[in-house]
Amino acid sequence: MKIIKNALLLFLMISTSISAVQARHINATSKKIVSVNGTVSEILAAIGLEPSIVGVDVTSTYPVSLKSKPKVGHNRNLSAEGILALQPDVVTGLSTDIKPELADQLKSAGIKLVLFTQELSAEGTKKLIRQVANSFGNKPKAEALVKKLNADLAAAAKLTRSEGKPKVLFIYARGTGTMMVAGQNTPLEKMIQLAGGQNAVKGFNDYKPLTAEALVEANPDVILLFSSGMQSLGGPAGLQDVQGVNQTKAGKAKRFITMDGELLTGFGPRLGQAIAELAQKLKS
Structure with a gap:
């Protein structure tokens, strides 16, 4: 009888386990x-x-x-x-x-x-x-x-720089009325670093409104925007009209790059592709 009871208990445990797996599925x-x-x-x-x-x-x-x-x-x-x-x-x-x-x-x-x-x-x-x-x-x-x-x-990793990290300034734009720069500990800073660059601004976390003075002081080698942000400014010509841009190294050399926003900041399955794309743009 004890053997039968043990066998029945084992059967019930296995059945319950199978049901749980099926339920999860x-x-x-x-x-x-x-x-x-x-x-x-x-x-x-x-x-x-x-x-x-x-x-x-x-x-x-x-x-x-x-x-x-x-x-x-x-x-x-x-x-x-x-x-x-x-x-x-x-x-x-x-x-x-x-x-x-x-x-x-x-x-x-x-x-x-x-x-x-x-x-x-x-x-x-x-x-x-x-x-x-x-x-x-x-x-x-x-x-x-x-x-x-x-x-x-x-x-x-084969595309990222090991030396001479360019200073990159990310500008979040929704027209000239809404322009912010990405500070430290933001997804943008992390992506810039992973792609072999360095954030052009320091001293604050999160985002701050863009000012001409801060832009000139940061003096980035490259200015990075979401593709939609660049469009909201009317393209590269519109970005150059923003006060202070043409006084930076990036403005003088017209080194403006754009990427899809979700790809750039998502940190999802396409992270490697995003790093490669940004690294390639920073090198060109």
Whole structure:
């Protein structure tokens, strides 16, 4: 009798384990997901969960097919109404994307929150990829993504400078009325460093309004903008009209470079490609 009871117990344990695995698989593929972060959205799409995504924030621009998904606003200014209207089972993004009051509203509506932290480094990106894939039940896809990322990072490393790091100033522009420069401990500074450059400004974190005096004092070798930011200024000619630009080394040499914003700052699966592109532009 004891042998029979032990065998039955073992059978029940195995059955429960199998059911749990199946449940995780069903949850990963059948639940409706709203992603409020471009990097997390990109990872979800890369691990095969794009069909489950019913809504995204405006930073979710890659792959391009995500642009056709319903929008819930910008991750810096989300409201519960837009998210709840899509009736998701899960809302995911970075912990910095969801304010406490919004988290309470979503939880009260029975919506599960799956939030991650992001470290602005190559290792941090690998960690995020694995965490997202593990949380949504697709660990094998994560390892394939990490393998591709490692190859891209190795290729990018061959392009980065080891000496003579150019001073790069990043300007966030939305027309001449909104112009900010990226300080220390920002995604832009980290990317500039990874690509073999150095931030032209020091002494403050986050972003500060651009002034002609600060621009001249920084005297960058290169000025970097998002592609959309350059367009908002009317192109390179518009940037040169900004007071102080033509007094810098970058302005005199017309060394202005642009990149897609999400690629440049996402620290996602395309990090190696982003570093390589920026490094190549800094060298040219």
